[in-house]
Amino acid sequence: MYLLVSRTNNGELLVLPLGPEGEVSGPALRLTSRDFPGYVCDQEADRPRWVWEDTARIYPLLLKAGVRVHRAHDLRLCHTILRLSSLTQASSLARAEPSQWDRAPALQPDAAASGVTLFDLFDGDTGAGAEGPAEGGTDTAAGAGPQAEFRRQLDAVRASTEPGRLRLLLAAESAGALIAAEMQFAGLPWRTDVHDALLTRELGARVAPGIRPERLENLARRIRDALGEPGLNPDSQPDLMRALQKAGLRVTSTRAWELKEFTHPVIEPLLEYKKLSRLLSANGWYWMDTWIVNGRFHPEYIPGGVVTGRWATRGGGALQLPKQVRGAVVADADWKLVVADAAQLEPRILAALSGDTAMAQAGRGTDLYAGIVAGGVVETREHAKVAMLGAMYGATSGESGRLLPRLAKAFPRALALTETAARAGERGESVTTRLGRSSPRPGERWLATQAQAYDPGATDADERRARSQARDWGRFTRNFIVQGSAAEWALCWMAEVRRELRMLPPCTPAASGSEFDQAPHLVFFLHDEVMVHTPAALAATVEGIIRRAADTAGRHLFADFPVDFLLTVATVDSYAQAK
DNA sequence: TGTGAACGCGCG
DNA sequence: AAAGCGCGCGTTCACA
Numbered sequence: 001m002y003l004l005v006s007r008t009n010n011g012e013l014l015v016l017p018l019g020p021e022g023e024v025s026g027p028a029l030r031l032t033s034r035d036f037p038g039y040v041c042d043q044e045a046d047r048p049r050w051v052w053e054d055t056a057r058i059y060p061l062l063l064k065a066g067v068r069v070h071r072a073h074d075l076r077l078c079h080t081i082l083r084l085s086s087l088t089q090a091s092s093l094a095r096a097e098p099s100q101w102d103r104a105p106a107l108q109p110d111a112a113a114s115g116v117t118l119f120d121l122f123d124g125d126t127g128a129g130a131e132g133p134a135e136g137g138t139d140t141a142a143g144a145g146p147q148a149e150f151r152r153q154l155d156a157v158r159a160s161t162e163p164g165r166l167r168l169l170l171a172a173e174s175a176g177a178l179i180a181a182e183m184q185f186a187g188l189p190w191r192t193d194v195h196d197a198l199l200t201r202e203l204g205a206r207v208a209p210g211i212r213p214e215r216l217e218n219l220a221r222r223i224r225d226a227l228g229e230p231g232l233n234p235d236s237q238p239d240l241m242r243a244l245q246k247a248g249l250r251v252t253s254t255r256a257w258e259l260k261e262f263t264h265p266v267i268e269p270l271l272e273y274k275k276l277s278r279l280l281s282a283n284g285w286y287w288m289d290t291w292i293v294n295g296r297f298h299p300e301y302i303p304g305g306v307v308t309g310r311w312a313t314r315g316g317g318a319l320q321l322p323k324q325v326r327g328a329v330v331a332d333a334d335w336k337l338v339v340a341d342a343a344q345l346e347p348r349i350l351a352a353l354s355g356d357t358a359m360a361q362a363g364r365g366t367d368l369y370a371g372i373v374a375g376g377v378v379e380t381r382e383h384a385k386v387a388m389l390g391a392m393y394g395a396t397s398g399e400s401g402r403l404l405p406r407l408a409k410a411f412p413r414a415l416a417l418t419e420t421a422a423r424a425g426e427r428g429e430s431v432t433t434r435l436g437r438s439s440p441r442p443g444e445r446w447l448a449t450q451a452q453a454y455d456p457g458a459t460d461a462d463e464r465r466a467r468s469q470a471r472d473w474g475r476f477t478r479n480f481i482v483q484g485s486a487a488e489w490a491l492c493w494m495a496e497v498r499r500e501l502r503m504l505p506p507c508t509p510a511a512s513g514s515e516f517d518q519a520p521h522l523v524f525f526l527h528d529e530v531m532v533h534t535p536a537a538l539a540a541t542v543e544g545i546i547r548r549a550a551d552t553a554g555r556h557l558f559a560d561f562p563v564d565f566l567l568t569v570a571t572v573d574s575y576a577q578a579k
Numbered sequence: 580t581g582t583g584a585a586c587g588c589g590c591g
Numbered sequence: 592a593a594a595g596c597g598c599g600c601g602t603t604c605a606c607a
Contacts, residue, residue: 233603235602235603236602236603236604237585237586237587237602237603237604238603238604253586253587254586254587255586255587255588255593256587256588257592257593258593260592260593261593274587274588278587278588278589278601281600281601281602282588282589282600282601283589305598306597306598307597308596308597310591310597310598312597312598312599313598313599314599315599315600316599316600317589317590317599317600317601318590318599319589319590319591319598319599320588320589320590320591320598320599320600321589321590322588322589322590323589323590324589341591345591346591382592386592386594389595389596390594390595392595392596393594393595393596393597394595394596395594395595396594396595397594397595398592398593398594398595399592399593399594400594400595401594401595475595475596476596476597478595478596479595479596479597480596480597482596483591483596483597526590526591527590527591527597528591529591
């Protein structure tokens with residue numbers, strides 16, 4: 001059922017079989033790291049759920065040895081969810097003093113550095129079959145070891161008001177951790193020759209670091225000429241700002257969108273310069289040399305890295321790959337990229353969360369924004385979009401603010417949900433996603449500022465500051481509930497895609513090479529978008545899997561509520577060809 | 580010489 | 592066209 005894995009200080013691995021309630025159900029096993037992958041591979045026949053402290057630290061070992069697992073439970077990620085969830089506030093896990101499980105993980109998934117000890121594994125356990133020290137130790141009587149923690153987590157879920165949702169959330173979060181490790185391992189196919197050609201075309205020939213490529217240098221000269229400032233460094237914002245002012249341009253910043261408002265000979269070359277210098281510094285040759293290894297981009301994904309449950313990444317800016325360079329993401333010969341994105345995901349999530357059947361109806365089988373226009377709510381798709389974003393982000397002014405009342409009239413339930421979430425945040429309360437992830441409470445400073453506004457001696461400035469800060473937090477909680485629930489949908493979607501892909505019959509009779517060189521697999525994830533690298537012959541099958549997975553995810557979160565989750569799917573050779 | 584804030588811009 | 596959510600990262604510059 002469950003196999004609990006932890007590491008010893010000397011790099012060995014301990015495996016403890018556990019039953020449905022986390023109780024010990026068999027003898028413990030000690031394995032060298034060399035024997036571990038083979039053991040895991042054997043056990044996979046029974047589809048156990050592997051329970052371990054941190055997927056990012058253990059799973060890469062298995063992947064290197066060519067072993068993948070089906071199911072896992074990531075204790076660290078699940079602890080974070082249960083600790084904050086409003087659905088488990090009465091549990092001992094949530095009420096305990098902060099422990100090692102609340103500390104941030106070390107930066108690197110370093111194998112030897114953070115092993116738990118034999119003692120950690122058995123500490124606090126009184127179940128049959130356990131051997132090892134039974135008392136003493138550095139932590140509380142409740143037990144700090146992974147088995148004790150796992151039992152607390154199971155207890156917290158069982159006793160919660162929504163155990164089904166939480167179980168789904170923890171499984172999806174853990175599956176996400178597996179996928180993150182697998183995607184980092186497999187890498188995104190990247191053609192450095194294509195990338196280099198693209199850079200050369202845009203910037204000029206490659207030059208040594210610290211020197212401007214030809215096209216950039218030409219633009220810098222044109223900027224200096226247009227401003228009459230021969231010595232100007234266009235990379236220095238203060239200098240640029242001063243020079244623009246001197247030329248009579250009353251700018252308040254050097255942001256591109258503000259510069260666009262002005263008419264002056266410097267504007268055109270300056271905007272071009274900004275675009276190209278950004279390309280050079282963010283995704284230029286230096287980036288390419290640093291991050292592309294053997295034709296693959298291997299960013300480190302961080303599941304749960306964003307408070308809302310979205311993923312973050314570390315290194316290489318993987319979630320910010322500009323459209324400019326996506327042409328370098330190219331499938332291998334005889335392979336394809338299947339790129340799918342969930343169309344208008346967040347509005348659809350909002351419709352389902354709030355049970356707003358009218359809004360769900362607007363998106364039935366069609367672009368949701370187009371559906372809103374068709375329903376006569378607003379005149380154009382752009383208006384529909386800007387109004388929806390305003391509702392979910394908390395816009396108060398501008399075009400978005402003006403359109404909001406019409407949206408509220410057409411979709412009262414959806415808008416009421418976002419308003420309720422915003423009011424809760426303004427009061428300093430937390431809000432909770434569909435599956436049970438709760439927003440953090442505001443910090444000490446926030447509370448102090450609010451308290452100050454209620455002080456009899458409070459000034460107008462105190463009150464203004466408190467009100468403004470309260471609204472800020474309200475916009476955060478307003479968005480949290482939608483963004484967080486959308487992240488849950490996306491995790492379920494991706495987990496389902498992974499599961500189905502693994503059920504495909506192998507295309508070659510095992511043995512030679514890695515699974516990732518032979519079978520379709522996920523290579524990229526971007527909040528509401530997934531990419532699968534697949535042998536060309538299987539591309540149509542993969543498309544079907546991705547589409548079915550979206551429906552499955554929708555049912556997992558919202559059961560029978562009639563909301564569509566439409567996808568845009570493209571089978572392409574290059575990422576640039578997708579949408 | 581190292582550190583961090585401010586700025587700006589890429590993505591959803 | 593530029594308000595309103597969540598991020599990561601590169602550059603410059605002030606300050607320790």
